Amino acid sequence: SAKEKALTLAEKDKENLWHQISSYNEKKRPMVVEKGAGAWITDHEGNRYLDGMSGLWCVNVGYGRTELADAAAEQMKKLAYVPMTQSHEPAILLAEKLNELLGGEYKIFYSNSGSDANEVAFKLVRQYHQQNGEPSRFKFISRYRAYHGSSMGALSATGQALRKYKYEPLSPGFLHVAPPDNYRRPPGQSVEDYNLQRAQEFEEKIIWEQKETIAGIIMEPLITGGGILIPHPVYVKKVQEICKRHGVLLIIDEVICGFGRTGKAFGHQHFNIKPDIITMAKGMTSAYLPLSVTAIRKDIYDQFDTEEENSHFRHINTFGGNPAACAVALKNIEIIERESLIERSSELGERLLKELANLTDHPYVGDVRGLGFLLGIELVENKETKEPATAERVAKIINGCKEHGLIIGKNGDTVAGFNNVLTISPPLSSTDEDFEFIVAVLQKVFKENE
Numbered sequence: 001s002a003k004e005k006a007l008t009l010a011e012k013d014k015e016n017l018w019h020q021i022s023s024y025n026e027k028k029r030p031m032v033v034e035k036g037a038g039a040w041i042t043d044h045e046g047n048r049y050l051d052g053m054s055g056l057w058c059v060n061v062g063y064g065r066t067e068l069a070d071a072a073a074e075q076m077k078k079l080a081y082v083p084m085t086q087s088h089e090p091a092i093l094l095a096e097k098l099n100e101l102l103g104g105e106y107k108i109f110y111s112n113s114g115s116d117a118n119e120v121a122f123k124l125v126r127q128y129h130q131q132n133g134e135p136s137r138f139k140f141i142s143r144y145r146a147y148h149g150s151s152m153g154a155l156s157a158t159g160q161a162l163r164k165y166k167y168e169p170l171s172p173g174f175l176h177v178a179p180p181d182n183y184r185r186p187p188g189q190s191v192e193d194y195n196l197q198r199a200q201e202f203e204e205k206i207i208w209e210q211k212e213t214i215a216g217i218i219m220e221p222l223i224t225g226g227g228i229l230i231p232h233p234v235y236v237k238k239v240q241e242i243c244k245r246h247g248v249l250l251i252i253d254e255v256i257c258g259f260g261r262t263g264k265a266f267g268h269q270h271f272n273i274k275p276d277i278i279t280m281a282k283g284m285t286s287a288y289l290p291l292s293v294t295a296i297r298k299d300i301y302d303q304f305d306t307e308e309e310n311s312h313f314r315h316i317n318t319f320g321g322n323p324a325a326c327a328v329a330l331k332n333i334e335i336i337e338r339e340s341l342i343e344r345s346s347e348l349g350e351r352l353l354k355e356l357a358n359l360t361d362h363p364y365v366g367d368v369r370g371l372g373f374l375l376g377i378e379l380v381e382n383k384e385t386k387e388p389a390t391a392e393r394v395a396k397i398i399n400g401c402k403e404h405g406l407i408i409g410k411n412g413d414t415v416a417g418f419n420n421v422l423t424i425s426p427p428l429s430s431t432d433e434d435f436e437f438i439v440a441v442l443q444k445v446f447k448e449n450e
């Protein structure tokens with residue numbers, strides 16, 4: 001029976017698998033998921049859940065899209081693989097499509113994961129400065145609380161100590177500044193002033209470190225995994241200005257924000273900036289297959305495109321730009337456009353913010369914020385002091401939602417490693433019924449926990 005099969009699978013899982021982050025815990029054993037359709041996933045025991053996290057922020061078009069499966073299968077039957085030292089049609093068409101979404105001017109370099117894409121960015125920025133006559137520029141600045149990946153370079157850029165300190169020493173030359181956290185800004189300071197001040201910290205760092213040593217800044221348009229920290233537009237503009245003034249390249253990490261999540265094709269498009277480099281992954285294929293991209297401004301690329309072999313970018317990635325993955329990405333973007341999912345993300349996000357605004361009356365809800373279909377609910381013990389809610393309180397809400405069939409996440413790193421920001425980020429293809437379900441469950445669970 002289904003129940004017996006589920007138990008057998010769970011036993012074999014326990015015996016053989018090592019899951020990401022967590023240790024095995026009988027009470028919290030990982031859900032063994034069997035299938036998905038739309039915004040919903042079903043485990044082997046037949047329990048259904050609305051996936052309010054889209055996996056790890058990636059299944060933007062929802063589950064069960066046979067069109068994507070067909071695109072992969074057709075491509076695999078025709079041509080399974082070409083190394084990207086050569087080329088193939090899906091890679092070419094996808095690069096053209098990405099440039100259309102980005103407003104042109106970029107060269108597209110393929111890899112497999114968000115971490116890979118950021119590593120590519122770091123390596124090519126260093127080489128660019130070397131070949132541009134500034135070999136001393138090797139340092140990168142990123143923000144505390146930000147996540148940029150798990151490989152040694154991307155982890156070095158990550159600003160979450162708990163993910164890092166057991167793996168040190170990491171790559172030298174990665175510096176951090178504090179991100180704007182508008183909810184926790186000093187009392188009495190305007191959001192705009194506070195954001196300008198935070199941006200200014202990049203410039204101070206650059207000057208104190210000697211600007212001739214700074215290669216690049218990497219940041220997400222808004223910090224996602226560090227607590228849904230949405231900057232005032234002056235912040236992003238100012239950071240770009242500082243980069244330009246000091247010859248520092250600006251890398252924007254769109255791994256989560258890209259492909260409609262924030263209500264625009266790319267998160268940085270809210271802020272009217274033109275990044276030098278853009279990295280993307282997750283939502284590009286809605287995670288049906290792994291694929292990532294580092295998009296490099298064409299005039300930076302020119303530095304590498306010379307007769308002299310030694311000035312080429314020495315970076316190989318065997319699976320990067322895999323034909324089936326590129327075909328899936330193309331089809332995925334076609335679905336996003338055909339179903340107006342970027343507009344849908346914006347609409348659903350605004351509606352959800354409105355529906356949840358009344359939660360701030362709840363004794364433990366400090367703040368509700370979001371951009372597109374990416375929302376954060378910050379839980380506190382005390383609204384005056386903003387002391388982060390206890391882990392137990394956060395767990396109660398998350399478990400309560402799960403009992404009612406809704407999966408949500410938690411993030412924040414508000415105090416190192418402390419995650420008191422509930423995170424809601426369902427597929428952009430969620431129906432109105434799904435939407436009502438999300439609202440109803442959240443309202444109910446908060447009520448139960450008053």
Ligand code: PMP
Pocket residue numbers: 056112113114115116118147148149150220224225253254255256281282
């Ligand atoms: N950048 C950001 C902003 C991310 O959220 C992630 C993954 N959560 C990464 C990079 C790394 O992506 P991957 O797990 O595909 O390596």
